[in-house]
Amino acid sequence: MGARGFFITLEGADGCGKSTQVALLEAALVARGCEVVRLREPGGTPLSERVRGLLLDPANAEMVPECELLLYEASRAQLTRQVIEPALARGAVVLCDRYYDSTYAYQAGGRGLDEALVRRANELGSCGRVPDRTLVLDLDPATAFARATAGGADRMEAEGLAFQERVRAAYLRLAAEEPERVRVVDASGEKDEVAARLLAACADLWDLWG
Numbered sequence: 001m002g003a004r005g006f007f008i009t010l011e012g013a014d015g016c017g018k019s020t021q022v023a024l025l026e027a028a029l030v031a032r033g034c035e036v037v038r039l040r041e042p043g044g045t046p047l048s049e050r051v052r053g054l055l056l057d058p059a060n061a062e063m064v065p066e067c068e069l070l071l072y073e074a075s076r077a078q079l080t081r082q083v084i085e086p087a088l089a090r091g092a093v094v095l096c097d098r099y100y101d102s103t104y105a106y107q108a109g110g111r112g113l114d115e116a117l118v119r120r121a122n123e124l125g126s127c128g129r130v131p132d133r134t135l136v137l138d139l140d141p142a143t144a145f146a147r148a149t150a151g152g153a154d155r156m157e158a159e160g161l162a163f164q165e166r167v168r169a170a171y172l173r174l175a176a177e178e179p180e181r182v183r184v185v186d187a188s189g190e191k192d193e194v195a196a197r198l199l200a201a202c203a204d205l206w207d208l209w210g
């Protein structure tokens with residue numbers, strides 16, 4: 001395994017259980033003998049983590065949507081060139097908790113920024129890198145939102161449930177548009193059941209690894 005690198009991203013609205021599942025997927029891939037690089041967005045480099053702090057701090061309530069979009073893209077460009085590209089070049093599996101589909105779902109879907117503009121910004125922020133597979137964890141928005149905000153809300157979660165419903169709808173649109181890359185996975189039930197569904201949604205990639 002690991003003859004070439006693969007780039008897998010996990011997506012979903014806040015509270016869908018993504019972070020737990022990224023860790024489980026990492027463990028499953030390590031058990032198969034892969035070198036796995038697990039990352040999160042925004043973040044993953046010292047610079048990108050500082051940008052994350054700005055983006056999520058509830059004290060930055062005055063941030064305008066265009067500033068928000070550009071900060072997410074700035075964080076992403078640094079992560080892509082500094083970490084993702086070198087990892088893929090040496091044949092690692094890169095597992096990223098969110099990538100540019102989050103920008104589509106949150107900044108176009110949630111905030112209502114122009115879709116074409118967001119797609120262009122995503123091309124820049126990703127430096128043209130496209131995930132091999134994107135797994136969207138789908139959960140009832142009310143359940144997910146309650147879970148996400150149980151310990152307090154960050155600046156994005158403070159936008160409320162209707163925002164999260166628009167985010168979910170945008171993810172479902174993406175999956176319909178790009179069925180080969182973007183797969184929706186039911187995130188309800190026990191975490192091991194969800195993990196098995198995620199692995200199954202990448203079965204064709206595992207076959208490529210052999």
Ligand code: TMP
Pocket residue numbers: 014040041042072098099100102103104106107156157
């Ligand atoms: P996290 O809580 O899953 O780490 O994600 C941070 C928050 O940032 C989450 O509310 C989703 C949001 N986000 C965007 O709005 N746009 C983006 O491009 C990314 C990567 C995250």
